[in-house]
Amino acid sequence: MTPGQILCAILLALAIGFGGAWQVQDWRMGEKLAEQGGQFEKELAAISNAAASQVQAEQGKRLALEQQLVGQDQQHSKELSYAQRNQARLRDQLATADVRLSVLIEDSASSCNVPTTTGAVGVVHAARRAQLDPAHAQRIIAITDEGDNGLIALRACQDYVRAINHSH
Template sequence: MTPVQKLAGLLVLILLLMAGAAGVAWQIQDWRMGKKLSEQLSAQNAAHQGQLDTITSEAWRQQKAEQNKRLATEQQLALQDQQHTKELSDAQRNQARLRDQLATADVRLSVLIEDSASGCNVPTTPGTAGVVHAARRAQLDPAHSQRIIRITDDGDNAIIALRACQAYVRAIAR
């Protein structure tokens, strides 16, 4: 073997040893960095999971609060509905009683009559209806009285329904 061949062989051997050392160093660095990266990822995952847990618990708390508000509003609306239903049934019962009294002539509707000629509000003859000395009145025909009562019934029902709608809108707006 010639010295050039020996030198070339030695050079190849040195290059192989250097490549092997570099490969081993590379592998060791890979293990160290892999372990370090794994620890960092583990820490990041733990922090991320903590943030997710916080966000999730806050979302659940907000959802529960919204459910409680909705339930409170529904209960309030149910109470208001019961109140308005009672008002409506009371008004209808009173209207029916008044209609019955008008039909049986227990009650008669009357209107004031202006008596500007005499200038005196005292009746000339005593009446059997009462001793009140006031303006003269004329009784309405029962059919007209029934129509007036029907109109006022519709108006009362509309007012009660309007109050119920307004209460509902106020409750929902809150």
């Protein structure tokens, strides 16, 4: 063999060695990348599952809060309806004079509410009262109606805020 052929054979052997080493490194690196990709997929799946369960838990809380608020709203609506029925009944009774509103009258002449004469039935310890004009009574009832409605609405708002704050 000539020195050129030997040199060519050595170079060929070196090239084959380098190519083989390169191929082995490529296989090792491919294995490592595949392993890292699998690990990344597992971590990503775990994060996705955690996020999904957290979203589901938050949706459950929201649904429970909505149901609680619906129940409170129904309760306040019933209270408001009941108060409005009672107020309407009282207005009707005032209009038909079935009921008369009255106020206490202070008796400056006497500090005792016992009448000077007694009836056949017995002694009545009652304060002196004056009946209000039906128109004035109607205005008073209208004012108390607005106050009652306002109190019911205020209680509903307070319960709503408490429920929202309690959920957070």
